[in-house]
Amino acid sequence: MFFVAIFSATRRNTRSPIEADEQTEALDVKRKVLDLQNRPCYDSPLVVEHSAPARFLLHVARGHEMAMPSYEIKPYSNCDRLPDEAESMFARQLEHSRKLLPVGPDQVCWSFLCICALTPEGHVLGGVHLDIGPINSGPIAERKLAYLERVFVRPEYRRLGVATAVLRRSIQAAREAGCEYIRCSNNWDNPAETALLRKCGFALVDLNGEDDEEPCYLAVRPVRNLDV
Numbered sequence: 219m220f221f222v223a224i225f226s227a228t229r230r231n232t233r234s235p236i237e238a239d240e241q242t243e244a245l246d247v248k249r250k251v252l253d254l255q256n257r258p259c260y261d262s263p264l265v266v267e268h269s270a271p272a273r274f275l276l277h278v279a280r281g282h283e284m285a286m287p288s289y290e291i292k293p294y295s296n297c298d299r300l301p302d303e304a305e306s307m308f309a310r311q312l313e314h315s316r317k318l319l320p321v322g323p324d325q326v327c328w329s330f331l332c333i334c335a336l337t338p339e340g341h342v343l344g345g346v347h348l349d350i351g352p353i354n355s356g357p358i359a360e361r362k363l364a365y366l367e368r369v370f371v372r373p374e375y376r377r378l379g380v381a382t383a384v385l386r387r388s389i390q391a392a393r394e395a396g397c398e399y400i401r402c403s404n405n406w407d408n409p410a411e412t413a414l415l416r417k418c419g420f421a422l423v424d425l426n427g428e429d430d431e432e433p434c435y436l437a438v439r440p441v442r443n444l445d446v
Contacts, residue, residue: 234434235346235368235402236381236411286378287337291387294332303342304334311347311367327352331364331395333388335371335380344371344380346388350395364392364441366402369414385418393441403430404437415439 294300296315305312315330334345349365366388371380392400404412404422412422415437422435 234405234408234411234432235366236370236408236414286375287339287341287343289335289337289343289380291384292334292336293387293391294334296330300332301334301336301340301342303340304332304345307342307345307370308332308347308368311349314367315347315349329395331388331391333384333391335375335384343375344369344384346370346384348388348392348400350392350397353398358398362395362397364388364395364397364400366400366437369411381414382417385414389418389439389441397441399438399440399442401436401438403432403434406433406435 294304300312312330312332315328328349328351331348331350332345333348335343337343346366347368349367350362351365353359353361353363369381369385371384389400400420402415404415404420412435416422418439420437420439422437425436
């Protein structure tokens with residue numbers, strides 16, 4: 219029944235939530251830092267409180283140093299005021315999500331969530347945008363699913379565990395919203411995205427993805443009755 223619901227869903231993500239060019243910047247940042255300090259890797263599910271020590275320095279492209287700040291992961295719904303940086307970061311997705319729905323039952327069925335990694339000063343390091351709505355087909359048509367529309371982390375904070383942390387919190391948020399599963403497209407030519415999705419428990423389903431303009435998998439992650 220689960221897979222029937224997936225295959226018959228009437229909407230499909232047409233874009234991968236992580237743009238390929240966003241993954242190519244700063245790929246060697248962590249390696250440089252670890253070589254410099256000879257420290258263990260902090261990109262681990264065992265990291266607690268989603269923060270890194272102030273002495274863990276990140277060398278950015280311009281050659282200066284900055285400390286990896288502490289941050290909390292905070293969810294925002296369509297009823298909340300988002301930080302200005304989040305508005306800019308997810309402008310395209312928010313514009314789509316905020317379009318008025320036709321009068322009818324769907325008007326109260328759709329919502330969105332932005333899950334942001336936020337510093338104490340209110341700086342948004344990165345986040346996830348989810349659209350939440352009904353499955354719309356089959357015996358469980360009225361049950362909810364979450365569409366993973368975008369995962370974004372600022373270049374200077376990539377490969378430090380931020381994407382993993384916000385995506386795991388997004389899975390939890392989708393479960394709290396009553397969703398059956400979370401889904402997105404995963405482009406074949408984006409190995410960084412593939413690694414992140416698999417790390418967070420997504421299954422990659424091949425639904426004739428080679429026929430798409432951008433060949434991709436359907437990535438699916440059930441969220442009910444499972445640990446995140």
